Amino acid sequence: MKVAYPVIFTDVDTNILIEVPDLGILTEANEEGQEKGSMADAIMMARDAIGLSCIAAQDEGKDVIEPSNVIDVDISKGTFSSDGIGVVSLVDVDLVTYRRMVDNKTVRRNVTLPNWLNQEAEKSNINVSKVLQEALMAKLGVSR
Numbered sequence: 001m002k003v004a005y006p007v008i009f010t011d012v013d014t015n016i017l018i019e020v021p022d023l024g025i026l027t028e029a030n031e032e033g034q035e036k037g038s039m040a041d042a043i044m045m046a047r048d049a050i051g052l053s054c055i056a057a058q059d060e061g062k063d064v065i066e067p068s069n070v071i072d073v074d075i076s077k078g079t080f081s082s083d084g085i086g087v088v089s090l091v092d093v094d095l096v097t098y099r100r101m102v103d104n105k106t107v108r109r110n111v112t113l114p115n116w117l118n119q120e121a122e123k124s125n126i127n128v129s130k131v132l133q134e135a136l137m138a139k140l141g142v143s144r
Contacts, residue, residue: 051098
């Protein structure tokens with residue numbers, strides 16, 4: 001599923017303030033060490049925020065909010081309208097691709113093993129994380 005939401009980008013000093021009115025998202029782009037946040041960074045931040053918001057809605061069993069028409073977005077009513085010059089642009093996200101990217105992030109979990117078993121695994125140069133992943137996938141009947 002692909003979505004494209006209108007986003008208001010407001011140029012303020014060294015930041016680009018970002019608002020996605022349909023989703024109630026407010027964020028900003030300001031690359032550390034750079035003199036000014038770039039529009040490329042701002043689009044990336046908007047895309048990431050939209051992707052996370054839509055996937056969270058799907059995971060909660062809710063419908064993804066239908067995007068407004070870009071011509072219906074009034075910059076003067078934006079949260080940051082009095083802070084600088086704003087422009088509206090569409091930002092698209094392929095939610096299937098975005099979910100795949102997010103789901104492949106690793107998650108750190110603590111596992112408790114008896115000391116003797118841990119020592120045997122270390123002696124045999126066994127990657128405990130990999131064995132645990134394989135065992136969980138087998139137990140759950142899933143694969144990647």
